[in-house]
Amino acid sequence: MRAASLLLLALALAANADERRSGRDTMSVALRALQADDVQHPAQLALALGREQWSAGAKSCASCHGEPDALRGAATRYPAWDRGQSSFLDLPGRIQRCRVRHQQQPAWAPEAEPLLALAALVAQQSRGLPLQPPRGPELDAAAKRGERLYTTRIGALNLSCAQCHDERAGLRLGGSLIPQGHVDDYPVYRLEWQSLGSLQRRLRGCLSGVRAKVWAWDSAELLALEVWLSRRSAGMAMQPPGVRP
Amino acid sequence: MATRAVITLPAAIKAGVAFEVRATVAHAMETGYRTSDAGARLPRDIVRRFECRLDGDIVFAADLFAAISANPYLAFWLRAAQSGELSFSWRGDNGFEHRETRPLTIA
Numbered sequence: 001m002r003a004a005s006l007l008l009l010a011l012a013l014a015a016n017a018d019e020r021r022s023g024r025d026t027m028s029v030a031l032r033a034l035q036a037d038d039v040q041h042p043a044q045l046a047l048a049l050g051r052e053q054w055s056a057g058a059k060s061c062a063s064c065h066g067e068p069d070a071l072r073g074a075a076t077r078y079p080a081w082d083r084g085q086s087s088f089l090d091l092p093g094r095i096q097r098c099r100v101r102h103q104q105q106p107a108w109a110p111e112a113e114p115l116l117a118l119a120a121l122v123a124q125q126s127r128g129l130p131l132q133p134p135r136g137p138e139l140d141a142a143a144k145r146g147e148r149l150y151t152t153r154i155g156a157l158n159l160s161c162a163q164c165h166d167e168r169a170g171l172r173l174g175g176s177l178i179p180q181g182h183v184d185d186y187p188v189y190r191l192e193w194q195s196l197g198s199l200q201r202r203l204r205g206c207l208s209g210v211r212a213k214v215w216a217w218d219s220a221e222l223l224a225l226e227v228w229l230s231r232r233s234a235g236m237a238m239q240p241p242g243v244r245p
Numbered sequence: 246m247a248t249r250a251v252i253t254l255p256a257a258i259k260a261g262v263a264f265e266v267r268a269t270v271a272h273a274m275e276t277g278y279r280t281s282d283a284g285a286r287l288p289r290d291i292v293r294r295f296e297c298r299l300d301g302d303i304v305f306a307a308d309l310f311a312a313i314s315a316n317p318y319l320a321f322w323l324r325a326a327q328s329g330e331l332s333f334s335w336r337g338d339n340g341f342e343h344r345e346t347r348p349l350t351i352a
Contacts, residue, residue: 039253045271045316048251194274194315 020233023179024242026170031191035243043120043189043241046113046196050121053114059103061118068121075126076238079226081138088142088223092119092187092198110217116196119187123240130237131184133230146228149221155212161225176245182233183226185242196241199226250345252333260326260351266297266305269318270335270343276311292317292337299349300329309337327351 024035034040041047055062065071079090082097089097095118096107108115133139150161164173165181172178186199193201200222207214215221253267270292277289289311297305305321333345 039267040318040320042316042318044251045249045269048249049271052249191314 018235020182020236021180022182022184022236022239023244024185024239026177026179027243027245031243031245035185035239041189041241042191042243043187043196046117046120046189046241047124049114050117050119053118054121057103057105061098064102069125071122072125073129075123075240076129076132077134079139079142079223079230080134081136081142088138088220088227090199090223090226091123092116092200093218093223095119095122111198111201113195116187116198119198120196120241123187123238126238127240128237130235131230131233133227133234139227142224142227143231144228145220146224146226149225150228150232155207155210157210159210161206181229182236183229184233184236184238185240185244187240188242188244190244192245199229250333250335250343252345252347254331254347254349257352258325258350261324263322263324265320265322266331267318267320268295268297268333268345269316271316272335272337272341274309274311274313274315274317278311290338290341292335292341294334294336295319296334297321297323298332298334299323299325301332325349325351 024032027035034042038044051068054060054068061068075091078094079088080094081087082089085097092110092115095115099105100107153160153163161181164178169178169180183199186202187196188202189196190202200217203222203225204214204217250268250270252269255264258264272292273290274292275287275290277287277291279287281287291311291313292309295307295309295317296303304323307319309317328351329349331347331349333347335341335343
């Protein structure tokens, strides 16, 4: 009897097992090795720049935050709702906000090298921690909108995110494996880009891939989709910065 | 922005025992075969030559070409009998030149 109930319990657990898989676990062995080895990691130059940026200037990041590892766990809690400015912020957005408000410096262009470098440095501090996107009425509404965007067919190819990354994840698009589209390693060094890039760059690339109108940087649509994606990947361990093909 | 390079040497190096040197430099390695969004040909801008010297003598060198990725990363093995100074230089198109030096300490 007891053995039978244990067996049932094991079966139930297996049925509920997390079937989500990070993109880093479905990459080739060579790419996984590249991401796992800090010395070979193609983002190491960006991380070096990030450390330089961290303590550069009279009012540096370091003058308020101390060492970068003081921000361990910070990257797990984005996108967030900024009540003061009534806007959503992803991690690069938060860094921009900090730069403008506290350092009185002009904001960087989207995907500027120092911005990505700092985002990579801050995100790196949260390695191994599970994604814990915050909750709240505004974020819940954005997540709902993001989920709707995720499942809505768009573009000349008339495809939704879900059709590839939910229904066809694990299959191939041309020679490439379709990943489940988790957001646990951003910013990522994409070999195709030959540089670091943010989640927004990745999403804009997908939009242009399905021949849809590409949403503007930091638009409500992109941020809502980011909020939904962070909840979709909630609980998965981060390993940023990632490497992707 | 200042050119950056990352060079990694083992923590402890023994006389006569081979050790691995890893070096990467920040460079876009523009192939010369791509076009801009406006359709104009992007001129070639690549690192052409990498040299590693130990106290002035070349111990490793490489010629680089258009097919090499951005931020070229080179890993190679050296063997040294005594301590000295390792100097690294990258030279390329448009007068690109970057130098780094690292002390080589034999335990």
